[in-house]
Amino acid sequence: MSDLVFVARAKIIDADDISRILKRVAHEILEKNRGSSDLALVGIRTRGVFLARRIAGIIGEIEGAKPDVGALDVSLYRDDVASRKASPVGVTEIDFDINDRVVVLVDDVLYTGRTTRAAMDALIDFGRPRKIQLAVLVDRGHRELPIRADYVGKNIPTSGRERVKVSLEETDGVDMVEIGEERS
Amino acid sequence: MNPPEILKSGVSGPAKVQSPEANRPRHLLSIAELSSDDIIRLLDSARSFAEVSKRPVKKVPALRGKTIVNMFIEPSTRTRMSFELAAKRLSADVVSFTPSGSSLSKGESLKDTAKTIVAMGVDAVVIRHSSAGAPKLLTEWVDCSVINAGDGMHEHPTQALLDLFTMRERLGRLEGLKVAIVGDIDHSRVARSNILALNKVGARVLLVAPRSLLPDRVEEMGVEVTGSIDEALRWCDVLYLLRIQLERVSESRFPSLREYTLQYGLTQTRWSRLKRKPLVMHPGPMNRGVEIASVVADEVEPVITGQVAAGVAVRMAVLYELLGGST
Numbered sequence: 001m002s003d004l005v006f007v008a009r010a011k012i013i014d015a016d017d018i019s020r021i022l023k024r025v026a027h028e029i030l031e032k033n034r035g036s037s038d039l040a041l042v043g044i045r046t047r048g049v050f051l052a053r054r055i056a057g058i059i060g061e062i063e064g065a066k067p068d069v070g071a072l073d074v075s076l077y078r079d080d081v082a083s084r085k086a087s088p089v090g091v092t093e094i095d096f097d098i099n100d101r102v103v104v105l106v107d108d109v110l111y112t113g114r115t116t117r118a119a120m121d122a123l124i125d126f127g128r129p130r131k132i133q134l135a136v137l138v139d140r141g142h143r144e145l146p147i148r149a150d151y152v153g154k155n156i157p158t159s160g161r162e163r164v165k166v167s168l169e170e171t172d173g174v175d176m177v178e179i180g181e182e183r184s
Numbered sequence: 185m186n187p188p189e190i191l192k193s194g195v196s197g198p199a200k201v202q203s204p205e206a207n208r209p210r211h212l213l214s215i216a217e218l219s220s221d222d223i224i225r226l227l228d229s230a231r232s233f234a235e236v237s238k239r240p241v242k243k244v245p246a247l248r249g250k251t252i253v254n255m256f257i258e259p260s261t262r263t264r265m266s267f268e269l270a271a272k273r274l275s276a277d278v279v280s281f282t283p284s285g286s287s288l289s290k291g292e293s294l295k296d297t298a299k300t301i302v303a304m305g306v307d308a309v310v311i312r313h314s315s316a317g318a319p320k321l322l323t324e325w326v327d328c329s330v331i332n333a334g335d336g337m338h339e340h341p342t343q344a345l346l347d348l349f350t351m352r353e354r355l356g357r358l359e360g361l362k363v364a365i366v367g368d369i370d371h372s373r374v375a376r377s378n379i380l381a382l383n384k385v386g387a388r389v390l391l392v393a394p395r396s397l398l399p400d401r402v403e404e405m406g407v408e409v410t411g412s413i414d415e416a417l418r419w420c421d422v423l424y425l426l427r428i429q430l431e432r433v434s435e436s437r438f439p440s441l442r443e444y445t446l447q448y449g450l451t452q453t454r455w456s457r458l459k460r461k462p463l464v465m466h467p468g469p470m471n472r473g474v475e476i477a478s479v480v481a482d483e484v485e486p487v488i489t490g491q492v493a494a495g496v497a498v499r500m501a502v503l504y505e506l507l508g509g510s511t
Binding site: 092 | 225501508
């Protein structure tokens with residue numbers, strides 16, 4: 001099997017943009033939930049976890065108390081396991097009680113909505129949150145399920161053939177979002 | 185097993201088209217056929233699966249709709265239960281085949297029995313058999329994944345994986361680790377799989393046994409050998425005790441159980457003398473008072489029950505790697 005390589009066409013979000021977006025999203029989360037008392041953030045592996053930690057850090061600065069942050073690996077809940085190559089499964093870490101909390105799922109890119117669906121299923125195995133909300137850095141459209149995000153960093157209209165690549169300091173050494181396509 | 189494709193991280197897009205040759209069922213027959221990378225990848229993934237067993241809802245839907253048959257032609261309790269729990273925690277359906285009262289006891293061959301079972305629509309067979317090579321033969325007869333759960337004196341790959349998992353979680357590394365294996369090496373598929381696996385990941389292995397319990401040409405296995413458990417205790421990070429199969433005494437492989445305990449047993453005297461205590465492991469079931477003194481067994485019991493818990497996680501990782509995702 002030939003490996004496809006991502007070829008970037010344009011950088012659409014830079015490091016400063018990401019930092020501003022996360023600050024805005026943190027404020028929106030607080031505004032919508034009227035504070036952070038029963039708030040918890042759960043990032044979807046891999047990049048969602050780092051975004052969740054950053055947003056939690058910003059909320060901590062604003063409110064004086066940092067909300068709980070968890071990490072969720074959704075590979076075991078996907079509906080397309082049969083058509084994907086098995087990739088290494090990451091560790092899920094939710095070390096706090098999610099019952100009756102407002103849990104904000106955090107992901108880098110919202111696309112078909114299937115990852116979000118899997119994440120909601122996974123989350124519900126840990127308890128019954130009072131509300132589940134969704135925060136994403138990029139919404140690129142092309143939903144296949146009735147799912148929408150509560151907090152969107154940036155809407156980026158794309159074609160199905162295009163790819164959106166999110167790079168973060170923690171995993172890639174740099175903060176940016178690029179658009180491009182995959183070539184062999 | 186094929187190495188998994190490295191997914192382009194952070195790039196969202198539709199699943200890629202698979203090449204047709206990749207659609208053959210995959211198997212786990214031996215440690216010998218795995219690479220060091222395969223082993224480490226399975227151990228990494230087992231760490232994630234260990235978390236599932238600690239959740240309030242100990243079940244994930246990953247293998248929903250898959251059917252797994254446990255064919256334990258040789259008796260087993262813990263391995264069979266461990267595979268069954270692993271499959272169920274992944275939402276697979278499990279059917280257990282027991283040879284007594286089956287068509288096997290009526291004289292049907294393993295081949296016909298297996299073909300009949302698989303014809304009912306099965307995705308994987310987990311097989312334990314008293315004959316070495318039975319799982320490999322099975323792969324030639326049936327069109328589904330085959331997992332070796334112990335074949336004769338050949339291999340027991342998932343046991344070695346769970347043992348390595350335990351060592352790695354407890355001691356933080358495998359490379360350079362000094363592991364002494366004590367007991368009936370010659371008859372032990374557990375020892376064989378462990379020696380192969382430890383060699384592959386760069387650990388050092390010292391075998392402790394009387395000559396009569398060592399295989400021929402043992403030096404070719406890439407191990408060191410000693411007759412002194414005291415020497416091994418001074419050297420090792422991990423002391424792996426094998427179960428003495430009591431029926432071997434009658435084969436005059438060694439004079440008496442008492443003699444064996446004195447020479448090779450982890451006695452209370454030996455244990456209390458040690459300043460730096462190694463990690464003591466045992467595949468179970470233990471013969472208290474033979475290979476290990478009862479008080480010592482009580483002390484090291486958390487590690488040994490930890491091995492059992494690791495067994496479920498490692499088997500989940502194996503089932504998921506073989507059946508989850510596209511094959």
